[in-house]
Amino acid sequence: xxxxxxxxSPVIAASTHWLARAYPGGESNxxxxxxxxxxxxQAITVAAWLRYPTEVDAALVAxxxxxxxxxxxxxxxxxxxxxxxxxxxxRTWVDEVVVSWAACLLADPMLARxxxxxxxxxxxxxxxxxxxxxxxxxxxxPNEFRRLLQPDARDREAASLLRHPDLLEPIAAMHRDSLLYxxxxxQDRAPLTV
Numbered sequence: 001x002x003x004x005x006x007x008x009s010p011v012i013a014a015s016t017h018w019l020a021r022a023y024p025g026g027e028s029n030x031x032x033x034x035x036x037x038x039x040x041x042q043a044i045t046v047a048a049w050l051r052y053p054t055e056v057d058a059a060l061v062a063x064x065x066x067x068x069x070x071x072x073x074x075x076x077x078x079x080x081x082x083x084x085x086x087x088x089x090x091r092t093w094v095d096e097v098v099v100s101w102a103a104c105l106l107a108d109p110m111l112a113r114x115x116x117x118x119x120x121x122x123x124x125x126x127x128x129x130x131x132x133x134x135x136x137x138x139x140x141x142p143n144e145f146r147r148l149l150q151p152d153a154r155d156r157e158a159a160s161l162l163r164h165p166d167l168l169e170p171i172a173a174m175h176r177d178s179l180l181y182x183x184x185x186x187q188d189r190a191p192l193t194v
Contacts (some may be wrong), residue, residue: 005052005055005058005059007055007058007059007061007062008048008049008052008058008061008062010062010093011048011052011061011062011066011093011094011095011098012041012044012045012048012098013090013093014069014090014091014092014093014094014095015044015047015048015066015093015094015095015098015099015102016037016040016041016044017090017094018069018072018091018094018099019040019043019044019099019102019103019162020033020036020037020040020162021078022072022076022078022171023036023040023159023161023162023164023167023168024036024161025037025158025159025160025161025162026158031154031158032157032158033158034158035147035154035155035158035159036158036159036161036162038147039106039147039148039151039155039158039159039162039163040102040106040159040162042144042145042147042148043102043103043105043106043112043148044098044099044102045144045145046102046105046112046115046116046119046145046148047097047098047099047101047102047105047115047179048095048098049119049122050101050115050118050119050179050182050183051095051097051098051101053122061095065092065093066093066094066095066096066098067094067095067096068091068092068093068094068096069091069092069094069096069099070091071096071174072094072096072099072100072171073091075170075171075174076170076171096174096175097174097175097178099171100171100172100173100174100175100176100179101115101175101179103168103171103172104168104172104175104176104179105148106148106159106162106163106168107163107164107165107168107169107172108165109149110185111179111180111183111185112148112149113149114183114185115179115183116145116148116149118182118183151163
């Protein structure tokens with residue numbers, strides 16, 4: 001599992017930035033904005049680790065690039081006025097599949113739990129060189145994904161747009177089937193009958 005690979009850092013940062021801008025949690029420089037961005041980052045991190053599970057995968061995406069945000073911008077109606085303007089270069093590092101999977105994780109707590117459990121199961125157990133301030137739970141990460149898995153009232157309020165299933169649907173639907181297949185969660189999704 002690639003996990004903490006630094007090769008994924010540009011993809012995680014750009015994809016988080018896109019998701020937090022498309023579904024803002026309030027005015028920038030506010031606590032709500034920060035809380036929403038933290039939740040977006042946690043979902044994007046899990047999605048990126050699932051999408052690029054090995055060091056080789058992470059290195060290849062760093063070389064080839066993830067594809068950019070053009071289709072996401074169009075689907076979400078958040079197209080930039082000039083995508084080639086100064087300061088918009090980060091958009092080339094947005095990964096469409098990672099953002100779509102993160103939207104699925106944010107909208108569905110059961111799927112988020114499955115995603116995090118899958119990431120935890122694949123991470124190698126490495127002895128810590130020094131003690132951490134909070135003890136590591138057996139078989140898991142300390143609190144890196146708490147806001148994704150167990151958001152408190154402030155988190156939910158800050159991310160009301162970011163976690164709204166109807167608002168996320170155009171983005172989540174893009175690659176939901178591949179995430180369900182990857183997490184072996186297809187059987188959990190019964191088709192809707194009218």
